[in-house]
Amino acid sequence: MVVTSFNVDDDLTKVAPYIKENRFTFPVVLANDLADAYLSVVFIPQTWFVDSEGKLRWIWEGYGGGPKWEETMAEKLDEVLKARP
Numbered sequence: 559m560v561v562t563s564f565n566v567d568d569d570l571t572k573v574a575p576y577i578k579e580n581r582f583t584f585p586v587v588l589a590n591d592l593a594d595a596y597l598s599v600v601f602i603p604q605t606w607f608v609d610s611e612g613k614l615r616w617i618w619e620g621y622g623g624g625p626k627w628e629e630t631m632a633e634k635l636d637e638v639l640k641a642r643p
Contacts, residue, residue: 605631
């Protein structure tokens with residue numbers, strides 16, 4: 559499993575401090591141009607679960623926060639991992 563963050567912040571000076579503050583250990587890709595080129599409508603944030611074959615299995619738009627959101631993310635991730643070929 560790989561976790562990657564695609565950041566579309568206009569102020570890139572905020573990215574590194576945010577990553578450090580939240581102790582993220584996964585890669586963060588600066589993707590403002592990429593998002594503009596490939597997404598017609600951008601809901602921020604988005605969570606995508608992509609399987610090992612590169613197929614998009616599930617997408618969540620927005621951030622709910624709290625225990626219910628975390629529970630939903632864990633359940634969906636478990637479903638995607640169980641469906642691995």
